Amino acid sequence: MSRADESAEIRILPSELADQIAAGEVVERPSSVVKELVENALDAGARRITVDIERGGQGLIRISDDGAGIPPDQLPLAVTRHATSKIASFHDLMRVASFGFRGEALASIASVSRLTITSRAGRDEAYALDVEHGRLGEVRPAALAKGTVVEIRDLFANVPARLKFLKTEATEARRCHEVVARMALAHLDTGFVISSGGRSLFRFTAGQTLLARLAVLWPPAICEGLMEIDRARDGMRLSGLAGNPLKAQARPDRMLFFVNGRPVQDRLLASAAREAYKGRLLAREYPQLTLFLELDPLEVDVNVHPAKLEVRFRDEQAVFRLVRQALADALDASAPAGYALAPRGIPEAGRAADKKGLFGYARRGEATQPDRPSEFLRAPADRPSSLDLPAHQPLAQRAKFSPYQDFSTHAQTSPQNDRPPQSASAPRRDPEIFPERTAAPSLHGMRYLGQIEATYLLLALPDGSLGILDQHAAHERVLYAAMRERGTSGQSMPLALPIEMRLHPSQAARLGEAWQELRSLGFGLSADADLLRITSTPPSLTAGAAREYVEAALSGQSGSLEDLWVLLSCKTALKAGTPLARDEALGLIEAWLAAPGRENCPHGRPTLVRLSAADLERLFKRR
Template identity: 35%
Template sequence: MPRRIHILPDSLVNQIAAGEVVERPASVVKELVENALDARATRVEVSLQNGGKTEIRVADDGLGMGREDALLSLDRHATSKIARPEDLASVTTFGFRGEALPSIAAVSRLVLETAEPGGVGTRIRVVGGRIQSVEECARQPGTTVVVRNLFFNVPARAKFLRSASTETRAATEALTNLALSNLSVAFRLESNGRVLMDLPPAPDLASRVAELWGDDVAARLVAVQAQRDGITVAGLVDRPDATLTGPRRVHFFVGGRPFRDRGLALVAERAYATTIPHGARPSLLLYIDVPPGGVDVNVHPTKAEVRFRDRLAVEAAVEAAVRAALASLDSAATLDARPPLPQLRTPRPVHTARGPSSAPSRAGAGRPGRQDAWQLAFFVPAPVAAANETVEEPGDNRDDAQAAAAPEPGMRPRPSLWQVHDTYILAETRSGLLIIDQHSAHERVLFEETMRRLTDGGAVGQRLLFPITLRLSPAEQAIIDDIQPFLARAGFEIEAFGGRTIIVHAVPQPHPHFDPERCLREMLAELATGSELTRAARNQHERIAMTFACKAAIKAGQPLSEAEMHELFDRLFATELPSHDVHGRPTIVRLSLQELERRFGRHG
């Protein structure tokens, strides 16, 4: 019988490979810019025509290539990034497969110009994967790749491209991802001659975010910085009061490499539990560093996904890091018109094969690798203290408030607290003023105390001299049957009295003004009918604790003595998340001394 299996020609193989690597113009932009970054470029310029369908031009000032390397780069699986199978376990570059450039050349008309420092430039023209010409050219060190008529020889693929504006947005998003992970590099993006992005090298992440999306977006973020089980998590996330219910931005990076992971986004959102309204979705910019060999980046055709060796440890580290950031006073709402941008101080050393290095220079030799540049540019230098001084780290989140709550001997005495309109408490701190909503603050206190009681076995309620008799609706009766054990742990001693009537013999005593009958009636009514608060709860414990905290907390309009205010202040800052109540509203609003001075004209 005749042989039916045969080896495909290289031109067809490259077109098949291009189907995986090159999905649209944004894929070309991503691959070419990644090559530029791997070549240690300090400036990358991208130009699009017709959304990239007509032309894509990517120019960089990186190391460039000599003639032989330039020709080899157009062969499949030719790369300078790895040499042995073991190298796949510790890839520190964006590219490593040697597929991108030949795949792009197979479905376009491509011109490659490149030159090494001190060398002669090379220009190569390729049409549909076939080299048409190779010649010398005069140019500066670096590489320029021009891709024209994408999918000209694969019309079926070209039909699936979207409008020019849609393709431009996709390319912008791809470049934004790379700009966020390479702060020491300048980026410029043009579309049909119009500048869409012009980013200088950024001193820190918040500055890059401000350049991309504006100062107002950067100012509503809070810094994340933590290390757990050898895993470092750093970045910026939305303050709870700034979260929205509409679209949000989610960017994850591991070792400086962007990747997608919906599961990890859900884990980070879980850290926001009881701090944001139901349905709100925070923006997340998180950078993860794991020990060598802890991540496999060779699991997706476009390297858009990764696989962690210890997935559970990474998830735990991410959730704990975000939760710790939300526990800081920096996550509280602010009245400042120009709040300072969040900053991340120099962290503990990250896991990388290269050692710390100086900032990138324009010379080819001796420049740090891409991961080093990311590592150095991501963080701002930590302040240097004199021998007899201490440095205040931004992660020491409740410094001002806790110093006010429990001053050490020899320190200035505890500042006075003032109640305003029987609703708000004002507290002076070293950096300004805190405005505390007494109801929201007490909600947070009662919620965390009740959660501990429900988990640890409960608390004994105060016996009533005259028990309370309540007649319930059918829905409330059904609820009380389900939750009576939980109410007992919260301090309510309840006994059935026939029909739909119950007798309450003991109740918790959260404050002297507590009305147990009103609290229990409101709790049962809300649990029976449901509300945004009860729907936000993740389990029955949270549902009971949230409802009790809301109904039992000190109300707005309740006068408090100085001792009561101090007790509430101290208990609030002993909680895990003092800046946010269980509805997702702020308990604290900050007003900085700098803002006060600016408003009174003491400085600009």
């Protein structure tokens, strides 16, 4: 007989046990205690909060504030479950404007620790209350000038099983610091001091800017490239700072989101941010950003998680659109309008950090001064210092170069190439939409120096720097831009012999979802049970590449039309190790300069690496 079949008497849990169960939901580790107590201090109107911890928070957590304080007759109520001053009716619960509102935090913390609250409200004398593992002591007089001090000692001492799940003291201390730092970012008018083991770690003065506080937490190289975000729409406002895609990292721990001042871990916001950075980051990279979303409390439910770490939005689509569009517009505006490649570096003290574009390049029309360029790399004086490409002009009109240019001609005659001729499998052209280059190339002050390793194109940039262009990444960007411009026209070239593919059941299931997208790209398809026939392909694909492309699409590597374009551009782009004649290289460079978003390939890799004269001098130990 199972235990579930045994009859058992239903009983009300003892208050001590109920408090410990509640503590398991609210108090997971020392950082949870710090979070709840700092939020209480903010709700009390504190303008200065001091956080002291010892032994990673297991020995001592002390939170001191200069807030409104608690009257002596209400101190016992403060550590009673479901007792709160922050809501009084269901209407208040629907429009929560404070951090704490459940009335569980102090009672839960007191049930698994030795807690002392000392508080002074207004002109009253200060009083203190001791609570040991849920058992209340007597309210007694105490000494305190203003506000409230909460001390937590011996956390989890009465539940040793919980101690086994804690990390090292250093790790727990770091988590406590991170919690306070996040709260400090959201409350710039409040000063914070954080110390551990008697040593001051962080100090945030009241009235600092968001950038100044982030500069305490993040490296200077990240902070100098942050973009300002401020967008209002549909009764919501998004503000904050977002980072340079080139300085992305492999972890998402610097993606910080706040909703009405509350730090949250929200998949919707993270997904919208990742979508905005799509095409600028690698698959496993994450941007650095700190974003604040403000909206009507009625439009967000903050009562979906015991520790209030998650929220639920009434109109998720509107929130997603706002975050994605605000970030995407900021990224587009901060990207260099033309490659007037100014030297990178930390801005001088007192200068606005946003004088440079997102990638450290001077914006159009701003003068640039290279870092002591050598005469060998200096561009002629009569060449323009800015590339100033016309905006919003179709790619085909700006670049007289076919994105689908046949690169096999030079490959057949180059003495460096020992591969067989590729004329039978070379990409086909689309001359009507993308005419070949017939006039002299317009490189806007750049000079083509040559190709190395049949992979990289060397450029002398207008400011005297050396640019190294990845030909595969650049061609990918050109092809992707051409596909987006041309859209889903469905143009195709028939095949003399259809390509037949036997489909795995998972591929057959995926075919129904991808059918329309593949047809719109120019694939002619017919299916019979588990057999797929490809009767025509887009003009840019050979038969072999078309088969690879469809297999990749049906394997789930792409989930949208944008993903299919990225995949198609990668399959079609000329590969590393392909020698290029000078005219072919010049045509590719010209087309790349005309392509929007040319600083990255569609996968997010950089297309151009720049070495300033100062960089070269350092490499040769000349300075």
